[in-house]
Amino acid sequence: xxxxxxxxxxxxxxxxxxxxxxxxxxxxxxxxxxxxxxxxxxxxxxxxxxxxxxxxxxxxxxxxxxxxxxxxxxxxxxxxxxxxxxxxxxxxxxxxxxxxxxxxxxxxxxxxxxxxxxxxxxxxxxxxxxxxxxxxxxxxxxxxxxxxxxxxxxxxxxxxxxxxxxxxxxxxxxxxxxxxxxxxxxxxxxxxxxxxxxxxxxxxxxxxxxxxxxxxxxxxxxxxxxxxxxxxxxxxxxxxxxxxxxxxxxxxxxxxxxxxxxxxxxxxxxxxxx
Ligand code: G1P
Numbered sequence: 587x588x589x590x591x592x593x594x595x596x597x598x599x600x601x602x603x604x605x606x607x608x609x610x611x612x613x614x615x616x617x618x619x620x621x622x623x624x625x626x627x628x629x630x631x632x633x634x635x636x637x638x639x640x641x642x643x644x645x646x647x648x649x650x651x652x653x654x655x656x657x658x659x660x661x662x663x664x665x666x667x668x669x670x671x672x673x674x675x676x677x678x679x680x681x682x683x684x685x686x687x688x689x690x691x692x693x694x695x696x697x698x699x700x701x702x703x704x705x706x707x708x709x710x711x712x713x714x715x716x717x718x719x720x721x722x723x724x725x726x727x728x729x730x731x732x733x734x735x736x737x738x739x740x741x742x743x744x745x746x747x748x749x750x751x752x753x754x755x756x757x758x759x760x761x762x763x764x765x766x767x768x769x770x771x772x773x774x775x776x777x778x779x780x781x782x783x784x785x786x787x788x789x790x791x792x793x794x795x796x797x798x799x800x801x802x803x804x805x806x807x808x809x810x811x812x813x814x815x816x817x818x819x820x821x822x823x824x825x826x827x828x829x830x831x832x833x834x835x836x837x838x839x840x841x842x843x844x845x846x847x848x849x850x851x852x853x854x855x856x857x858x859x860x
Contacts, residue, residue, distance in 0.1 A: 587633060587731060587734070587735060588632070588633065588708075588710060588711055588734065588793065589633075589634055589635055589636050589708070590634060590637075590638055590704070590708065590710040590711070591626075591632075591634045591636070591637055591710060591711040591712070591713055591727070592639075592640065592701045592705060592710055592711070592713075593612075593622065593625060593639045593640070593713055593715060594640045594694060594698065594701070594714065595610065595639055595641050595642075595715065596641055596642030596645065596687075596697060597611065597691070599611025599612075599614075599841075601841060601842060601843065602614065602843070608644065609647060610622075610644065610645045610647055610648055612645075612716075613647050613648060613651065614840070616718060616840065616846070616850050616853050617850060617853045618858070619673065621716070621718060621840055622648060622715045623651070623673075623677065624715070624720075625713040625714075625715040626677055626681065626713075627673075627677060628713065628719065628727050628728075629681075629711055629713060631728055632711065632727035632728040632730070632731045633731060634681070634711055634727070635681045635682065636681065636682050637652070637681050637682065637683045637684070638684050638685075638686075638701055638705060638710075639683065639684070640687075640688050640697045640698075640701045640704075641685050641686070641687055641688070642688050642689075642691070649683075649685055652677070652678065652683040653678075653683075654678070659671070684704050686700060686701065686703055688700045691812075692807070692812055692813055693807070693808075693810070693812025693814055693815075694714075694813075694814065694815045695802050695805055695813035695814050695817065695818055696802075696812065698794070698798065698799075698802060698815055699799060699802040699803065702799045706796070707796045708796055709793060709794065709795050710793070710794055710796070711727055711791070711793055712790075712792040712794060713727065713790065714791075715840075716839065717790035717791070717837055717838070717839060717840070717841075718837065718840045718849050719743075719833070719835050719836070719838075720835060720836050720837075720838070720852065720853070720857075721834060723834065723835075724834075726743055726789075726833045726834075726835055726837075727791055729833055729834065730791060730833070737827065737829050738795075739822075739826060739827040739828060739829060740792065740798065740827075740828045740829070741792065741793045741828070741829045741830070742756075742770070742789075742791075742792050742819065742830050742831070743788070743789040743790075743791035743830075743831055743832075744768075744786045744787060744789060744831065745786070745833070745837060746785055746832070747785055747787040748785070749782070749785050750779050751779075751787070752776070752777050752779050752782035752785060752787065753777065754787075755787035755788055755789075756775050756776070756787065756788035756814075756815075756816035756819075757773070757774050757776075757777055757782045757783055757786060757787055757788070758770050758772065758773045758783065758784065758786050759772045759773075759783035759784045765832075766831065766832035767830075767831055768832075769827065769828075769829060769830075770820075770828040770829065773788075773819055773820040773823065774816070775808055775809040775814045775817065776810075786830065788830075789833075789837055791833070792815075795822075798815075798819070798822060801818045801821050802815075802818045805817050805818045805821065836852065838852065
């Protein structure tokens with residue numbers, strides 16, 4: 587149904603300096619797996635098999651991660667250590683990986699538009715790997731693909747956040763079609779709490795229809811002087827339809843040190859040691 591998933595991974599990771607000085611933030615390990623691999627596994631679990639990365643300078647480690655490491659494979663072949671490679675081998679067997687570079691940092695909307703050459707004219711998923719989503723049943727992306735089958739329009743994942751935190755997120759409002767599902771009528775990027783249309787914040791999982799590319803081309807820079815995906819999605823909502831889905835599962839903001847430590851503790855206790 588949806589084959590491709592786009593990963594904007596060009597961002598700097600300033601909040602994790604000095605760890606991210608020469609290492610991409612997406613390669614920070616939560617226990618023993620880099621953040622970006624969790625995102626790729628989630629996309630695979632949603633039936634996607636073509637991973638598209640919008641990378642930048644200094645992000646070579648991500649490209650190398652999703653390739654064979656010939657020397658390493660050769661060294662540990664047949665030894666007891668081979669088992670440690672099982673999860674990444676499984677990922678490589680189930681998907682292809684393509685990359686393009688975003689030369690200038692002009693915002694998430696610009697990153698998505700840069701990915702157009704890898705996506706073409708089909709609906710696609712987007713994973714912001716800073717947001718680590720974990721749950722026992724269907725992955726968040728799989729839940730969203732199921733909804734896409736029904737509505738055939740762009741879908742954003744949302745979560746309730748404390749009202750004083752709206753300035754960290756895109757925030758939506760809309761008509762509730764049923765519990766946890768809204769038809770979006772307004773969307774604002776990082777509003778002050780007093781200006782926020784609700785406390786329903788966008789989390790880094792999207793399904794986008796390809797008309798978003800033309801809309802992005804015509805979207806002027808918004809918040810922070812950057813081209814905002816949120817602004818383009820509002821145009822799409824006004825011209826047609828965008829759904830917002832309050833997903834089931836836990837989400838950790840691994841772009842912040844607190845969220846990252848929480849994620850590490852959670853994965854260690856509930857997945858690694860379980
Ligand atoms: C981006 C989006 C924002 C969304 C957030 C989710 O912001 O612009 O709308 O709520 O991701 O993580 P960023 O965190 O990249 O500044």
